[in-house]
Amino acid sequence: MATIFFSYSHVDEALRDRLEVHLSLLKRQGVIETWHDRRITPGAAIDKSIDERLDRADIILLLVSPDFVASDYCYDVEMTRALARHERGEAVVIPVILRPCDWHGAPFGRLSALPKDGKAVTRWPDLDEAFLDITNGIRQVLRAAGAQETPQAPAAAAVDTPKERAVRSSNLRVAKAFSERDRDEFIHEAFEYMAKYFEGSLEELQKRNPGIEGRFRRIDANRFTAVIYRNGEAVSRCTVFLGGLGERSIAYSNTEAASGGGFNESLSVRADDQALFLEALGMSSISRGDARQQKLTLEGAAESYWTLFVERLQRR
Secondary structure (H helix, E strand, O other): OEEEEEEOOHHHHHHHHHHHHHOHHHHHOOOEEEEOHHHOOOOOOHHHHHHHHHHHOOEEEEEEOHHHHHOHHHHHHHHHHHHHHHHOOOOEEEEEEOOOOOOOOOHHHHOOOEOHHHOOHHHOOEHHHHHHHHHHHHHHHHHHOOOOOOOOOOOOEEEEOOOOEEEEOOOOOOOOOOOHHHHHHHHHHHHHHHHHHHHHHHHHHHHHOOOEEEEEEEEEOOEEEEEEEEOOEEEEEEEEEEOOOOOOEEEEEOOOOOOOOOOOEEEEEEEOOOOEEEEEOOOOHHHOHHHHHOOEOHHHHHHHHHHHHHHHHHOO
């Protein structure tokens, strides 16, 4: 059984938890066991426990984010130790890019990263797809090392205590609770992200395409409009605004209206047992088939509305 060690910033604990959930089948098959510092028992020496686990791990996942890079312990201690073992062929180090940051120039930047192409998890339209891509990558490493994937009862995980190893389950994850405030902040963060996404995309669109002009207009804190012109003629207009289908939703209308009016699609805040996400109502082309069930990140939500907006230009 291979041991996987998570090197991460505690700021990214929720994303680490979601990744561990996606590794559940490998655990059930008896292929891996996982360890991170939250499994250190009370009274145990923290640094000693981490060092011992890091030195025994077969696969070391560097969960990369701005906070990981900024952490002296993650970057200077765990990463340095992990790369030394990687160079000696004692372990495999895999950078897992959780959030966008400046990582290519880091010592681990020369290693092949997950998810695919090193695209940060939070930039994927659907978090589950990102974590599935990571899981598949880890499975490939295990297969290359000769790991056998056979169903068996999950093994109990061992942890260090000052005098002896205690035996307990690694299945200690509990559902997270999200307050009204959490949901309110999430929808407002999503709207602000979407506004910046549209403004930046319009600027880039007209830079790359002669004869194309874009206009972004922020109406107020809860609404913006966008227009695409080709040779001076409007080919696509839209309004994006908070509300439409309840307080915690973002609506899209394919008309440029400063206030009121209906909408052609709506994204609402939803939650699973680990994180908040956005889900489409299912009124437009972005929600055909299984797409409606996607757990959209901020990037995924913004891209879905941008696709509705720009497709009228692309099909002309």
